[in-house]
Amino acid sequence: MIRHEGIHHVSLIVTDLERAKLFYEDVIGLRAIPRPAFDFPGAWYGIGGGGQQLHLIVHDGETLREGGIDTRDGHFAVRVADYDETIAWLDRCGIEHRDNRNSITGFAQIFLTDPDRNIIELNAAR
Template sequence: MTVIDMNHFTVLSNNLEKSKAFYINILGLKEGYRPPFAFPGAWLYVGDRAILHIMAGRSMPINAAGVIDHMAFTASNLQAMVDTLKQYNIDYELQRLKGLEIWQLFCHDPDGAKVELDFPAHESEPKQ
């Protein structure tokens, strides 16, 4: 057996609607089918793939297990993303990755999960 692809990330949320609003309104994911689990949540899609699962209705762990630092998405239209983040008063950091010259934008979801958005090198520096 070998790993052939990334399937999805799961994030925990204190406020499902707030989390959904971030990932749908800010990042442009779409809510889609989710099996009828006994706990609240959402599956968010890019195309026909559910790439992000949100779990709610549980207490946030005091000492979270694991060492995942952030999740990263490939994105496009850097200027539109910067404008949207400003509109929603979401802090972000933007840098050009040396060597590859891609743009890396970092922000946090409503529950503090770190999100990286990678934009193509050919995109112009956004007007801040």
């Protein structure tokens, strides 16, 4: 049997690294962490205090997503400290999102997309 210790990282394809870095640093508030000297561009970010990471990988192709925010499409989720504060921040940044304070999941959810249409869920305790 495999003994899991947690999710180490999620990797996302981006087409414009500088645009993606601005979004993940300035809007989402992630902190950059050192990345090995791969032979392709990208960026790594630490998430929370448990060692989880987000890896951005530059790829010239397109993401498969063309439409808007679909909460049932593939995504990754980040727990945030304050639901209302997060909604207010996204509104100030002009970021389109779908929110559901009373989700059937038992926690409040906010869905948005990054500049390459990757779906992100931000969730918080109710």
